[in-house]
Amino acid sequence: MTLEELRAYLDQLILSLEGSDRDILKARLSGLVSCFPFNEYEFIIMFLRDKGLITFADYDKLRANYVLANKYLNLFEVAPRIFGQIWGEQHVRDLDKRFEKAGKSLDPQYHGEYDLWIHGIKVEAKASRAYDKRIRGGLASKALHYDSGKPFWMNFQQLKPDMCDILIFIGVWTDQIVYWVLTSDEAKTSRYISHQHRGGVEYQIGITDRNIGEFDAYKVNQSQLGDKVIQKAREK
Numbered sequence: 510m511t512l513e514e515l516r517a518y519l520d521q522l523i524l525s526l527e528g529s530d531r532d533i534l535k536a537r538l539s540g541l542v543s544c545f546p547f548n549e550y551e552f553i554i555m556f557l558r559d560k561g562l563i564t565f566a567d568y569d570k571l572r573a574n575y576v577l578a579n580k581y582l583n584l585f586e587v588a589p590r591i592f593g594q595i596w597g598e599q600h601v602r603d604l605d606k607r608f609e610k611a612g613k614s615l616d617p618q619y620h621g622e623y624d625l626w627i628h629g630i631k632v633e634a635k636a637s638r639a640y641d642k643r644i645r646g647g648l649a650s651k652a653l654h655y656d657s658g659k660p661f662w663m664n665f666q667q668l669k670p671d672m673c674d675i676l677i678f679i680g681v682w683t684d685q686i687v688y689w690v691l692t693s694d695e696a697k698t699s700r701y702i703s704h705q706h707r708g709g710v711e712y713q714i715g716i717t718d719r720n721i722g723e724f725d726a727y728k729v730n731q732s733q734l735g736d737k738v739i740q741k742a743r744e745k
């Protein structure tokens with residue numbers, strides 16, 4: 510269940526309200542001030558519950574269906590810097606314990622050029638989220654399902670392909686996480702790579718609804734992430 514489907518469901522229930530109750534709800538919503546965890550949807554559901562149009566059992570089922578279909582929605586509420594760097598690196602390490610955080614104990618020449626280390630392979634891990642940029646509001650309200658068909662742009666930033674062997678891109682949708690594994694050469698020769706800063710050593714690669722199919726060759730199943738990194742590094 511998407512946010513749009515949830516709203517459509519609630520709107521149908523609102524139409525079942527008596528005219529005076531609909532007017533009251535509309536008036537209250539027009540001046541509603543939201544503060545986490547109290548928001549517009551919580552207010553509507555409680556109003557409908559008060560008017561007998563939804564039971565707790567209905568709410569419990571609705572909540573379970575929405576949570577199941579949006580199991581990664583909470584990641585859209587994480588601050589950009591924490592999500593893109595800290596969460597992404599730790600997520601890869603959680604998936605495969607062979608990945609280690611890069612450091613001088615593993616590579617005496619290390620100076621922060623890459624993120625992870627596995628069997629002597631230097632790995633850079635970057636994460637980005639798919640959201641509808643045409644909508645105003647917080648990221649969670651703009652988050653997209655994988656098969657939404659709506660335009661999106663994921664920008665994998667601060668890439669340093671000259672300083673690592675492998676790059677892992679982590680794409681997050683509300684219902685799915687996708688992994689792409691590229692060698693440094695594949696990243697450097699991508700038609701979508703560009704300098705992040707004029708004359709700098711950092712690059713960026715954008716994956717959008719228009720070009721995502723061109724990255725299918727780099728797509729990797731979650732359970733095969735570590736093995737694919739090792740394989741591609743050895744084949745370089």
